[in-house]
Amino acid sequence: MGDAVITVRDLRMRYGTNDVLDGVDFEVLRGEVVTLLGPNGAGKTTTIEILEGFRDRSGGEVQVLGVDPVSAPEQWRAGVGIVLQSWRDHGKWRVRDLLAHLGAYYEPYGTPSRPRPRQVDELLATVGLAEAADQRVSRLSGGQRRRLDVAIGIVGRPEVLFLDEPTAGFDPEARREFHDIVHALVDLEDTTIVLTTHDLDEAEKLADRILILADGRIVADGSAAALARAASGKAQVTWSVGGQQYVHAADDATAYVRSLFAQYGDELTDLEVRRTTLEDTYMALVHRTEHGAARTRSAAETEGVR
């Protein structure tokens, strides 16, 4: 860790009169897993495609592996892995042949510490496709196909890997296996990973850091826990006394609960202390951005014991 693999300064993207990205700033360090989270149309895909060098931008500075992706030389591609949501390309190729073919492009770029490409049969085993190696790509199931997409993305042993909605359409088991692959890439090879997702649970499980993108800006940047603290800093305490239910947002939940016991003793029932979840944080932040900051803040301040 330490050096920045990705640097984005004041990134802007405008289609006609519509600002999709309106001054985005962030950095990603080597070996970090960063998730871009945000509602549809917030600019997640646009951002990741600019980082991949697949899209021109309207303004701002972008560096990936020390190079501007727009004008990057072809050798830059050897360090960048992209997991594409394939549809039906190479349907008549056999799985092993396709991986070997695409891997061959990376042969001139291997180093002793980063041999390229990855050995095909090992890679097939890693992504759980060993038994499908001789099958035609078109015969793969949806889940197998997505694993092949991941395998193709990492066949060149990239330093930085981009994934746009990688687990869309995965069942829970496939999703779990995919998470294991991502963790292995980071732990064993210090791969830097940027992914987009709709799935808050996935973001929380995978990411060292979450960037929430709303309305063309980064509205939050931090670990899931740090984001939750920053969003409200409060825990929600609910309880009942004499059949009446109460809610309170407490700064110091432990002290507050102690005072509740002191006040009500045995009359206190249904006590529950809930930390702000990433979902609460996300909803609050996105809502705040979309509906203007003032209204949400005043609503939060008036919230208390009912």
Add this chain to the structure above:
Amino acid sequence: MNARSHAIRVGLRRGWTEFLISLRNPEDLAFYLMWGGGTVAYLLLNRNVVVEGTGLAFPTVALPGLIAAMTVFGATVGPAFSLVIEREDGTLLRAKAAPHGMSGYVAGQVVLQVLGVVPMLAVLLLPCALVLDGVMYQGAFGWFMLVVLILLGFTASMPIGLIIGSLARKPSHVSTWGMFPVIGLTLFSGIFGPVTNHPGWVQGVVQVFPTYWLGTAMRWAFLPDGAKAIELGGTWHTPMAVVVLLAWSVVGLLLAPRVLRRMARRESGSAVEARRQERMQRLG
């Protein structure tokens, strides 16, 4: 540059793999058999027709021109369809994601399309050689020139195909701007009968394009010298044909890389996704 030539070698192997896949593919085989078989049937049904002024049978005179026409057709329409379809299904995006992957992709296309001529030649030449008295009157030199002219036909036509495939937004554009014009030109390019059967302005138009010139050059490579009686002005036009085909090659090879680069630059995951959605709607 070294890395680039490595990618081109990877692409050449890709072309070979795709060629083997196409040989196993029922649709491609049906294409060879239907077009090749249909043409052969047409030729052999007319094997007793003698072409005036040459003393040669109709199939003997028509065969070289048909090989020329199929070369131009395959070199133009084949890569154009490949490009538009493989842009739509994400094949090109895969290539773009790899270092020098686009160079490899284009190299693969060249190999695939050139090799694609071989089965077609076999389907046309083998039955004709068996049934007709003579197919090739120029011996080993003629066979050598066949190969040279097919390659020249490719350098002249394939860049046009790649350009059409880059500019087309969907497969039907390739039909409109590639396939139908090429078929139209073929009908009037002296392949099925002397070009002098057509009005002067039509002769002028077809002489701008490769099909006519490759046809006349191919007849020169196959037929006895006396057959020149049916050419324009009763003489062969081989040097001029080579000049015209080389001119198309130079212009095409200068333009095609630029158009390809411009097309490739616009490819992205969301562009593929957008076309996928569009295609779903198109197909209902």
